[in-house]
Amino acid sequence: MRYRAPRGTRDILPEDSWKWQKVERAFAETAERFRYKEIRLPVFEQTELFARGIGDATDIVRKEMYTFEDRKGRSLTLRPEGTAGVVRSYIEHSLGGGARVTKLRYFCPMFRYERPQAGRYRQFWQWGLEAIGSGSPGVDAEIIDFCVSLFEQLGIKGCVARVNSAGCKACTPSYNEALREHLRPLLDRFCDDCHVRFEKNPRRMFDCKNENCLALLEDAPAILDSLCDGCREHFDSVVRYLERMSVSFEVDSSLARGLDYYTRTVFEVHYEGLGAQSALCGGGRYDDLIEELGGSPTPACGVSAGVERLIQACDTESGGADVAPGPDVYVVALGDDAALAAAALAATLRSTYSVELDHQRRSVKAQMREAGKLGVGLAVILGEDELRRGVAAVKNMETGNQVETALADIPEVVGRLLER
Numbered sequence: 001m002r003y004r005a006p007r008g009t010r011d012i013l014p015e016d017s018w019k020w021q022k023v024e025r026a027f028a029e030t031a032e033r034f035r036y037k038e039i040r041l042p043v044f045e046q047t048e049l050f051a052r053g054i055g056d057a058t059d060i061v062r063k064e065m066y067t068f069e070d071r072k073g074r075s076l077t078l079r080p081e082g083t084a085g086v087v088r089s090y091i092e093h094s095l096g097g098g099a100r101v102t103k104l105r106y107f108c109p110m111f112r113y114e115r116p117q118a119g120r121y122r123q124f125w126q127w128g129l130e131a132i133g134s135g136s137p138g139v140d141a142e143i144i145d146f147c148v149s150l151f152e153q154l155g156i157k158g159c160v161a162r163v164n165s166a167g168c169k170a171c172t173p174s175y176n177e178a179l180r181e182h183l184r185p186l187l188d189r190f191c192d193d194c195h196v197r198f199e200k201n202p203r204r205m206f207d208c209k210n211e212n213c214l215a216l217l218e219d220a221p222a223i224l225d226s227l228c229d230g231c232r233e234h235f236d237s238v239v240r241y242l243e244r245m246s247v248s249f250e251v252d253s254s255l256a257r258g259l260d261y262y263t264r265t266v267f268e269v270h271y272e273g274l275g276a277q278s279a280l281c282g283g284g285r286y287d288d289l290i291e292e293l294g295g296s297p298t299p300a301c302g303v304s305a306g307v308e309r310l311i312q313a314c315d316t317e318s319g320g321a322d323v324a325p326g327p328d329v330y331v332v333a334l335g336d337d338a339a340l341a342a343a344a345l346a347a348t349l350r351s352t353y354s355v356e357l358d359h360q361r362r363s364v365k366a367q368m369r370e371a372g373k374l375g376v377g378l379a380v381i382l383g384e385d386e387l388r389r390g391v392a393a394v395k396n397m398e399t400g401n402q403v404e405t406a407l408a409d410i411p412e413v414v415g416r417l418l419e420r
């Protein structure tokens with residue numbers, strides 16, 4: 001029996017995991033600057049939470065959830081997205097007890113039973129933000145600015161936010177009717193999924209992945225023309241905020257998001273370098289969801305994004321030139337005494353620096369070759385002869401300069417050369 005990772009999952013191996021660390025670190029740093037605090041949630045929740053929170057007309061709830069019964073017959077589901085769990089926790093712990101807006105972030109795996117294909121997995125990672133407790137358009141703009149800032153920090157240039165409104169309970173019913181009226185004569189030409197969407201929520205037809213369906217929607221009425229006064233004012237204000245904050249954006253009246261809970265602002269941030277599937281993140285306002293899930297009426301806004309897609313964008317932008325960071329120092333040793341001295345030196349240096357050494361008793365030449373391959377900054381060479389004289393050679397791998405240094409002085413010399 002040869003075991004394999006389950007279909008649709010994969011291992012993130014050390015040759016790639018450093019990229020994940022880079023993205024996760026940039027996300028955490030940017031989130032701290034924007035003051036979004038981390039929340040860590042269970043991997044599974046009651047099934048009902050997702051059915052209610054995500055909407056039972058969505059593809060996620062209809063066909064993609066990993067749902068199972070536990071030993072007591074309770075229906076549980078591996079989280080397919082982050083917002084429902086965050087809102088559940090917000091209500092359960094009364095996080096909105098203070099007057100402040102509650103600003104939360106997460107970075108964790110999600111699970112959806114989708115057909116595996118390039119870049120799409122059944123266990124995949126998402127990062128996200130939720131700002132709960134304010135209906136201000138400034139919150140929407142802050143979250144959009146966060147996304148563009150994060151991508152810039154990761155070296156992904158030329159990102160543009162696309163912004164639209166999803167309306168609210170007051171203005172969407174008349175828009176849905178106008179949309180149905182426009183689409184009814186064309187309905188036979190839409191795919192089966194769009195027929196279901198037509199009945200449940202015709203705006204979701206804009207999310208169809210079928211190009212034929214998208215072409216049929218081209219002349220459909222735009223929601224921006226049907227907004228109520230409150231939604232109109234909110235939308236105009238978000239636009240004003242984005243302009244003043246110098247966030248690069250455009251209004252996209254065909255933008256719909258795949259989840260039913262959005263109200264007012266919806267947005268995506270796109271990176272053209274990824275081709276047709278260019279969205280790096282998507283989000284919006286969900287002013288009714290907290291009440292829907294049993295809390296008191298509370299406005300909120302959030303965003304989520306796939307980490308795999310973001311890493312792909314980083315790779316595209318760097319052209320593969322980005323490499324895993326190497327150690328600061330490689331301690332090269334030959335012979336038993338030198339191996340002991342090398343271990344002692346590494347133990348000292350590791351309080352400050354990353355240090356690699358040989359555990360396979362290879363030749364000095366082989367150790368130097370490995371040091372070069374790892375892209376190390378300095379090599380400290382402990383030969384038997386040098387050791388007898390109480391010295392070692394410290395070699396700058398970039399310039400090739402080598403200085404003989406008393407063993408006791410090595411940490412200081414290393415420190416000076418690495419400029420820390």
Ligand SMILES: [Zn+2]
Binds near residue numbers: 167169172229230
């Ligand atoms: Zn409205």
Ligand SMILES: [Zn+2]
Binds near residue numbers: 208
């Ligand atoms: Zn369709």
